[in-house]
Amino acid sequence: MSSRPRGPRALLDQAIARRLLPNTELTMKALAKAAGYSEATIRRARNGGTEHIDAEMLFALSEVFAARGDHDFLVEIFGISVTGPAVEGGDLCYWVTEDGTVNAAPFGHARFVRDALRLGPEDGFDAIAYGIRAMGWIEITVRADGRLTLRRHLITASPEAGRRAAEWLTSQSRAFSAIDIHSQQGDQWTRRRYDTIRAAAQALSLPAGPAITDHLSVHIITQRLSLDQVTDPVQIAALREWTGPDTDVDVLLRAIAAAGGSANYSLLRKEEEGYRLLTLGAANRMRHDLAGRSLRLLRDQNYVDLVEHQFDTLPAEGARFDDLDIHATTDRGGYRRLALSASGPGGDRYAVTITDIYRKPQRAVIQ
Amino acid sequence: MTTDLRHFLDALTCNALPAVERPVVAGRIAPALVRAARDADLVPMVSHDLETLVRIKAIDPERAFLSQLSNPVLHPDANPRDTAIVVLMRDGQPIASGSLRLRWVETDLRDAIETKSLFYADPVQAPESELLVCRAAKARDIRACHVIVAGALWVAKSSTSVDSRVIKLLVRFLNLIATANYHWSFCVSFSLPPLMRQAFPIYGADGVEHGVHMDIGNRRVETVLVHASRARFLDNLLSPAYLDLGTDLDGLTDDDVARARQAAAELRLRRMQLDAMH
Numbered sequence: 001m002s003s004r005p006r007g008p009r010a011l012l013d014q015a016i017a018r019r020l021l022p023n024t025e026l027t028m029k030a031l032a033k034a035a036g037y038s039e040a041t042i043r044r045a046r047n048g049g050t051e052h053i054d055a056e057m058l059f060a061l062s063e064v065f066a067a068r069g070d071h072d073f074l075v076e077i078f079g080i081s082v083t084g085p086a087v088e089g090g091d092l093c094y095w096v097t098e099d100g101t102v103n104a105a106p107f108g109h110a111r112f113v114r115d116a117l118r119l120g121p122e123d124g125f126d127a128i129a130y131g132i133r134a135m136g137w138i139e140i141t142v143r144a145d146g147r148l149t150l151r152r153h154l155i156t157a158s159p160e161a162g163r164r165a166a167e168w169l170t171s172q173s174r175a176f177s178a179i180d181i182h183s184q185q186g187d188q189w190t191r192r193r194y195d196t197i198r199a200a201a202q203a204l205s206l207p208a209g210p211a212i213t214d215h216l217s218v219h220i221i222t223q224r225l226s227l228d229q230v231t232d233p234v235q236i237a238a239l240r241e242w243t244g245p246d247t248d249v250d251v252l253l254r255a256i257a258a259a260g261g262s263a264n265y266s267l268l269r270k271e272e273e274g275y276r277l278l279t280l281g282a283a284n285r286m287r288h289d290l291a292g293r294s295l296r297l298l299r300d301q302n303y304v305d306l307v308e309h310q311f312d313t314l315p316a317e318g319a320r321f322d323d324l325d326i327h328a329t330t331d332r333g334g335y336r337r338l339a340l341s342a343s344g345p346g347g348d349r350y351a352v353t354i355t356d357i358y359r360k361p362q363r364a365v366i367q
Numbered sequence: 368m369t370t371d372l373r374h375f376l377d378a379l380t381c382n383a384l385p386a387v388e389r390p391v392v393a394g395r396i397a398p399a400l401v402r403a404a405r406d407a408d409l410v411p412m413v414s415h416d417l418e419t420l421v422r423i424k425a426i427d428p429e430r431a432f433l434s435q436l437s438n439p440v441l442h443p444d445a446n447p448r449d450t451a452i453v454v455l456m457r458d459g460q461p462i463a464s465g466s467l468r469l470r471w472v473e474t475d476l477r478d479a480i481e482t483k484s485l486f487y488a489d490p491v492q493a494p495e496s497e498l499l500v501c502r503a504a505k506a507r508d509i510r511a512c513h514v515i516v517a518g519a520l521w522v523a524k525s526s527t528s529v530d531s532r533v534i535k536l537l538v539r540f541l542n543l544i545a546t547a548n549y550h551w552s553f554c555v556s557f558s559l560p561p562l563m564r565q566a567f568p569i570y571g572a573d574g575v576e577h578g579v580h581m582d583i584g585n586r587r588v589e590t591v592l593v594h595a596s597r598a599r600f601l602d603n604l605l606s607p608a609y610l611d612l613g614t615d616l617d618g619l620t621d622d623d624v625a626r627a628r629q630a631a632a633e634l635r636l637r638r639m640q641l642d643a644m645h
Contacts (some may be wrong), residue, residue, distance in 0.1 A: 272480070
């Protein structure tokens with residue numbers, strides 16, 4: 001989007017710079033090794049230390065970038081395409097797959113997915129939707145009118161694909177008239193427009209959803225316990241202050257803090273769509289950017305379903321005490337969780353949980 | 368048939384799968400099953416409407432079975448979040464079908480069976496003459512979790528004699544959508560004792576246990592509890608030996624799956640390292 005210098009050497013220098021750290025994860029050392037030239041040779045070609053630029057080296061560099069899904073290297077220097085553009089009705093089509101490879105889709109997005117799955121048009125399914133939703137790929141379209149559109153799924157999009165799509169975007173020299181990122185969750189799509197490549201790349205490189213990567217409850221066994229069985233001092237302190245579902249949530253939280261339980265409690269507000277996590281105790285092994293988000297956005301929906309079902313009994317019963325034995329994909333944990341219903345300003349309903357972790361989770365081998 | 372029938376791959380969300388397994392299941396297993404179905408002249412379709420089963424019952428009243436869980440009158444609130452029906456079509460006609468219902472078990476499965484809350488949205492609707500007794504020990508271990516109840520399996524008579532692969536394909540598609548789309552801890556079904564032999568090779572069960580007695584009207588039916596954990600289902604899906612569709616899997620072998628899982632695990636490790644660096 002900046003004015004371009006003239007002359008192939010300056011263009012070469014810029015084209016390489018755009019494709020190296022800090023714009024991408026690619027280092028000069030890795031590039032030189034992959035191309036089969038020394039770093040010094042490439043550096044001399046960039047800064048004018050050689051009389052001529054070695055055509056074989058240019059070709060080797062373009063091959064390295066092409067293997068990473070970037071076919072524009074020579075186009076940026078000479079204004080010609082060697083590898084051939086991906087064209088669908090004048091649009092350029094790419095897929096960023098789950099392993100972080102940017103793939104040109106010269107015959108269109110749908111054909112690329114069908115070829116990858118070895119299925120044909122006769123199989124009669126929406127291949128593009130499947131690529132985004134089930135495979136976790138990111139679809140990129142550079143429109144003939146200069147607009148750039150990226151589409152991804154909020155829950156299933158591969159973080160690797162997101163990171164690589166951001167790199168690809170940063171390495172682009174062309175100017176886009178608009179950059180739109182479409183995100184899918186369930187059957188709903190939301191569109192966000194970005195003014196700069198940098199802002200769009202930043203959005204792409206972050207995890208699409210506030211998810212606990214790969215932490216999924218494979219198997220949960222819970223046992224409901226009697227409130228008489230509470231032995232943890234913080235839980236006892238909270239129970240002493242709790243007088244029923246109309247207990248003021250602030251009073252309850254102050255009692256927990258006074259008993260030294262700030263790290264072990266979580267606060268959730270009941271909303272129309274489910275529960276929103278307002279405060280997350282540090283002892284819970286969850287990412288802290290979850291605070292302020294809806295529980296429904298957790299990748300571990302098995303756990304969300306369990307929690308919501310337990311909390312949904314709270315308005316009627318007020319309190320419940322459960323033993324949770326959670327076998328997750330990465331570890332196993334044992335918890336005794338006290339959940340209390342409380343009320344706040346404006347009649348909002350809250351669930352306050354105080355967790356007593358009695359068996360330290362252990363790392364397990366990835367299956 | 369109902370209008371909400373859509374292609375199996377259009378209904379497959381895969382959002383209940385661990386990220387490391389998703390590329391293998393969505394990218395290799397699901398397409399291989401669709402190709403296997405295509406080779407048998409079958410098109411897998413999915414509906415989330417229990418009326419689909421009512422229409423199948425109308426087509427084949429003798430063989431199709433409408434259980435309490437698959438009866439739309441007893442479950443007016445059934446929706447895509449808790450219901451999936453897989454229908455195999457040939458030449459536009461249903462050839463086989465089966466249903467999945469996601470149910471919450473609060474205390475334990477035995478209690479859910481005996482109080483009938485497993486089978487009825489509102490147990491009050493159950494006839495008083497209906498008596499269910501569960502003596503299966505495993506049912507005490509399944510508690511405070513979601514279970515998938517599989518059932519209402521139907522295969523058109525003309526198909527069973529012509530193509531023995533139909534039932535196997537049907538169950539594979541059911542297992543796949545159960546694991547990929549829904550979050551649950553156990554899958555259970557109730558089977559007649561003579562069918563027990565099919566529990567492991569066909570249904571992919573962890574175990575089978577006698578002791579579920581059903582007095583329905585004037586009939587007393589002794590059934591077995593067929594159960595499987597979620598981990599078992601996932602392992603089954605990643606095992607070409609279980610999928611057992613021969614060349615229809617286009618040469619997908621245990622080694623292929625192991626390699627794909629290893630690559631996914633390495634990718635995950637690299638991601639964790641990058642996260643740590645940032």
